[in-house]
Amino acid sequence: MTTTEIIHDMGRRARKASRLITRLNTAEKNAVLSGMASALESHAPAILAANRRDMEAGQDSGLSAAMLDRLLLNEKRIADMVRAIRELVGFNDPVGRILDTKVRPNGLTIEKTSVPIGVIGIIYESRPNVTADAASLCFKAGNACILRGGKEAIHSNLAIATALMEGGRSAGLPEDSIQVVPITDREAIKIMAQMDQYLDMIVPRGGYALIEAVVQNARVPVIKHAHGICHVYVDAGADLAMAEKITVNAKCQRPGVCNALETLLVHEAVAAEFLPHLAQTLAGQKVEVRGDAATQKLIPGCVPATEQDWSTEYLDLILSIRVVENIDAALDHIAEYGSHHTDSIITPHEDHAKRFLREVDSAVVLVNASTRFNDGGELGLGAEIGISTDKLHARGPMGLEELTTFKYIVRGTGQVRA
Amino acid sequence: MTTTEIIHDMGRRARKASRLITRLNTAEKNAVLSGMASALESHAPAILAANRRDMEAGQDSGLSAAMLDRLLLNEKRIADMVRAIRELVGFNDPVGRILDTKVRPNGLTIEKTSVPIGVIGIIYESRPNVTADAASLCFKAGNACILRGGKEAIHSNLAIATALMEGGRSAGLPEDSIQVVPITDREAIKIMAQMDQYLDMIVPRGGYALIEAVVQNARVPVIKHAHGICHVYVDAGADLAMAEKITVNAKCQRPGVCNALETLLVHEAVAAEFLPHLAQTLAGQKVEVRGDAATQKLIPGCVPATEQDWSTEYLDLILSIRVVENIDAALDHIAEYGSHHTDSIITPHEDHAKRFLREVDSAVVLVNASTRFNDGGELGLGAEIGISTDKLHARGPMGLEELTTFKYIVRGTGQVRA
Numbered sequence: 079m080t081t082t083e084i085i086h087d088m089g090r091r092a093r094k095a096s097r098l099i100t101r102l103n104t105a106e107k108n109a110v111l112s113g114m115a116s117a118l119e120s121h122a123p124a125i126l127a128a129n130r131r132d133m134e135a136g137q138d139s140g141l142s143a144a145m146l147d148r149l150l151l152n153e154k155r156i157a158d159m160v161r162a163i164r165e166l167v168g169f170n171d172p173v174g175r176i177l178d179t180k181v182r183p184n185g186l187t188i189e190k191t192s193v194p195i196g197v198i199g200i201i202y203e204s205r206p207n208v209t210a211d212a213a214s215l216c217f218k219a220g221n222a223c224i225l226r227g228g229k230e231a232i233h234s235n236l237a238i239a240t241a242l243m244e245g246g247r248s249a250g251l252p253e254d255s256i257q258v259v260p261i262t263d264r265e266a267i268k269i270m271a272q273m274d275q276y277l278d279m280i281v282p283r284g285g286y287a288l289i290e291a292v293v294q295n296a297r298v299p300v301i302k303h304a305h306g307i308c309h310v311y312v313d314a315g316a317d318l319a320m321a322e323k324i325t326v327n328a329k330c331q332r333p334g335v336c337n338a339l340e341t342l343l344v345h346e347a348v349a350a351e352f353l354p355h356l357a358q359t360l361a362g363q364k365v366e367v368r369g370d371a372a373t374q375k376l377i378p379g380c381v382p383a384t385e386q387d388w389s390t391e392y393l394d395l396i397l398s399i400r401v402v403e404n405i406d407a408a409l410d411h412i413a414e415y416g417s418h419h420t421d422s423i424i425t426p427h428e429d430h431a432k433r434f435l436r437e438v439d440s441a442v443v444l445v446n447a448s449t450r451f452n453d454g455g456e457l458g459l460g461a462e463i464g465i466s467t468d469k470l471h472a473r474g475p476m477g478l479e480e481l482t483t484f485k486y487i488v489r490g491t492g493q494v495r496a
Numbered sequence: 497m498t499t500t501e502i503i504h505d506m507g508r509r510a511r512k513a514s515r516l517i518t519r520l521n522t523a524e525k526n527a528v529l530s531g532m533a534s535a536l537e538s539h540a541p542a543i544l545a546a547n548r549r550d551m552e553a554g555q556d557s558g559l560s561a562a563m564l565d566r567l568l569l570n571e572k573r574i575a576d577m578v579r580a581i582r583e584l585v586g587f588n589d590p591v592g593r594i595l596d597t598k599v600r601p602n603g604l605t606i607e608k609t610s611v612p613i614g615v616i617g618i619i620y621e622s623r624p625n626v627t628a629d630a631a632s633l634c635f636k637a638g639n640a641c642i643l644r645g646g647k648e649a650i651h652s653n654l655a656i657a658t659a660l661m662e663g664g665r666s667a668g669l670p671e672d673s674i675q676v677v678p679i680t681d682r683e684a685i686k687i688m689a690q691m692d693q694y695l696d697m698i699v700p701r702g703g704y705a706l707i708e709a710v711v712q713n714a715r716v717p718v719i720k721h722a723h724g725i726c727h728v729y730v731d732a733g734a735d736l737a738m739a740e741k742i743t744v745n746a747k748c749q750r751p752g753v754c755n756a757l758e759t760l761l762v763h764e765a766v767a768a769e770f771l772p773h774l775a776q777t778l779a780g781q782k783v784e785v786r787g788d789a790a791t792q793k794l795i796p797g798c799v800p801a802t803e804q805d806w807s808t809e810y811l812d813l814i815l816s817i818r819v820v821e822n823i824d825a826a827l828d829h830i831a832e833y834g835s836h837h838t839d840s841i842i843t844p845h846e847d848h849a850k851r852f853l854r855e856v857d858s859a860v861v862l863v864n865a866s867t868r869f870n871d872g873g874e875l876g877l878g879a880e881i882g883i884s885t886d887k888l889h890a891r892g893p894m895g896l897e898e899l900t901t902f903k904y905i906v907r908g909t910g911q912v913r914a
Contacts, residue, residue, distance in 0.1 A: 097831060097855065097857075100854055100855055100857075101854075101855070180875070180876045182874070182875075182876055186865060186869065186874075188875055188876065193857075195887055195888070196857060196887070274711075278887050278888075279887075279888060293692075293715055294715070296714070296715075297711055297712070297714075299717065299718075299886065299887075299888045300717075301888075317910070320910040323910060323912055324910065324912055327912035327913060328912075331912070331913055413515060431907075435905050436518055436519075437515065437518055437519070439515075439518075439611075439614060439903075440903065441903060441904065442903065442904045442906060443903055443904070443905055443906070444905075444906040444907070444908060445906070445907050445908065446907070446908045446909055446910055446911075447604060447906055447907070447908030447909075447910070447911045447912075448911065448912045448913050450912070450913035451604065451906060451908075451911070451913060452904075456600070456604075456913065457598070457600075457606055457904060457906075458598045458600055458606065468717065469613055469614070469696050469697075469717075469901045470613070470696075470697060470717045470719075470888065470889040470901060471888040471889040473901055473902060473903065474903075474904050483887045483888060483891055484891060485857075485858065485859060485860065485861060485891065485892075486859065486860040486861070486870075486875060486892050487853050487861055487862075488860060488861070488862040488863070488865055488869060488875070489849075489862070489863050489864070489865070490862060490863065490864045490865030490869075491864055491865075492735070492738040492741060492742065492864055492865070493864075493865045493866065493869070494741055494742055494745035494746075494749070494865075494866045494868070495745060495749055495866050495868035495869060495874065
């Protein structure tokens with residue numbers, strides 16, 4: 079078969095599975111999840127053996143230490159996957175929520191009800207745990223899924239999916255509900271992105287090239303999990319100790335993630351007092367600072383920031399800093415260079431907080447708190463499949479509810495339209 | 497300027513306008529809408545003159561009578577546009593709804609709040625009233641819009657947009673909030689569809705070629721308003737008088753719209769009793785029937801249905817009919833050929849109704865009611881910009897709430913992540 083035929087066949091089978099999944103009630107779905115978790119445990123030796131193949135190939139091909147660490151599975155990481163699936167059992171079923179009800183004057187009753195989306199494609203990179211996390215979340219929400227992970231993790235991903243299907247099947251999981259695409263070249267992504275007859279949604283999670291490979295070719299609706307160029311704006315009058323604590327946390331607590339701080343904006347009225355002290359603290363954390371002209375004057379040895387810096391997601395211990403003359407300039411900077419992800423203002427002024435929260439067009443906007451709180455767990459939303467950088471359907475943390483859609487259920491007694 | 501430069505410049509200006517619109521409160525937005533309505537009234541002579549140019553050009557180029565009727569504006573149609581905008585003033589503001597609130601153990605307060613989407617592109621065909629309807633709906637939800645109507649209506653559309661902007665401007669409407677693309681070739685659609693730096697969403701409303709021109713090229717998220725292949729399934733035991741009344745209403749009340757019936761499925765146990773009588777009634781309504789072999793035996797002179805018929809949206813007084821052996825066959829047929837739009841079952845059996853409502857993957861599913869009820873007004877949802885045939889973000893009638901998205905507003909007192 080050609081690559082296209084193989085992937086279309088997977089799509090056809092996933093569509094069929096998705097129709098059968100809609101017949102399962104909450105208890106039946108939870109039994110499937112429990113079966114998946116147990117099978118992951120009992121398949122651990124096979125999964126670890128598959129992972130060793132991937133690790134050896136990765137070492138041979140010269141993957142970086144960081145990449146190899148992401149690829150690695152061990153007993154603890156398998157236990158984490160198992161625990162995450164068992165936690166899902168206890169979560170409310172996102173399907174069947176009544177979102178709105180109406181009785182019309184003609185007697186029709188209308189229920190807007192949450193339902194599964196259908197078939198979801200997930201395209202991701204090297205972490206094999208995503209295979210278990212994404213498949214179980216999609217299934218809890220009543221969806222079939224087609225998973226296309228990174229080529230480095232292909233044996234691990236196939237072994238995990240085999241375990242999930244085997245454990246689920248015995249508890250009533252329809253065949254083909256979880257499928258891993260065995261073809262790991264870019265062509266497979268293109269075919270998936272165009273396969274709108276079988277796929278209802280694609281969630282790409284990864285770097286620019288991966289997201290672009292999906293978006294360029296997509297006929298299927300895409301919910302991107304792309305980059306975060308996140309800002310903290312320190313307003314005039316801000317509590318500077320708080321501002322420093324938040325800046326350091328947002329930049330340093332986990333610099334490689336999308337909700338980490340990339341650009342700090344500082345009101346000119348507090349720059350001279352704030353920046354020199356901050357610079358010392360950041361130096362202690364080994365953060366490289368790149369500043370505009372005003373920042374360079376206040377921070378000895380500061381690297382000059384270029385235009386490119388304002389649009390760069392470093393994902394590293396680098397921070398760009400710009401001094402602005404007022405909140406309008408801060409809002410303009412964020413509108414021009416931000417990625418609509420997560421932005422925070424540090425201010426005691428309620429009117430400034432309100433303007434910032436209203437006018438900054440980002441998934442999560444904060445006042446006097448770290449950007450690192452854009453996270454499903456931290457916002458109290460439960461497990462997430464990722465953080466959407468799109469505005470439609472899912473914005474910010476994308477959890478179980480965002481893996482459902484809705485339909486209008488209308489009951490009548492013979493009504494016709496006049 | 498090139499076409500690309502012109503349209504990108506419109507996008508840049510719309511983006512700027514959308515930031516300014518977020519500063520308007522409900523009363524200010526309503527004042528703008530009132531200004532728009534009054535200006536439409538006072539500009540009526542100019543709009544009618546522009547429409548005469550379009551009508552003359554349409555006659556010269558041989559547009560059909562139906563097309564010319566869609567293109568025509570007169571005093572009454574302008575009054576309808578004005579009334580629709582004045583009604584919008586009374587509607588609840590879809591922006592600023594608190595969709596969820598949480599207080600976290602660390603003291604962070606979280607409000608999930610509805611906000612404007614930003615800049616919306618609407619791509620449509622010949623009816624110039626869409627210009628006023630879409631622009632006012634988009635604005636009520638806090639969005640700027642870029643409108644690309646059909647080339648036949650270009651002078652009408654420009655005159656309407658000029659009136660809306662003039663009336664709105666004097667009440668505080670930011671410049672460039674409503675723009676009509678003056679370029680009417682397909683190239684303009686392609687450029688809009690790829691302009692994801694300025695457009696947050698595109699809503700294409702129209703025939704297959706128009707939708708395809710958007711989807712093929714889209715980087716911008718698209719909410720399609722495409723075709724409806726709607727079904728009625730008459731179950732064994734159904735009240736056949738009710739079934740006939742609903743069938744005739746769904747097919748004949750307005751055959752040219754997307755929620756009209758296209759394929760009737762009939763359980764074999766009732767076909768012999770139901771179909772001959774139905775055929776007589778349909779003949780009285782000048783409906784052409786195309787049936788499968790079983791239907792042909794029961795309806796003298798029935799045209800044989802081909803495979804193509806099951807996938808055809810006639811939008812005309814034509815009905816395809818298929819006899820099925822049970823509800824499973826009906827569900828299979830709808831899964832195979834349906835367009836996920838609107839489907840209805842006529843049955844007294846609650847278990848069959850439940851299966852149909854759960855398993856048919858359509859925006860609106862009905863029991864014992866006409867498919868024609870898939871409509872914002874009929875479902876009690878208010879004004880609509882159209883009927884989405886997509887599953888994400890908006891499904892079925894797309895009204896003011898679907899012209900908003902949300903953000904998470906987080907307030908802290910210096911919280912950082914541990």
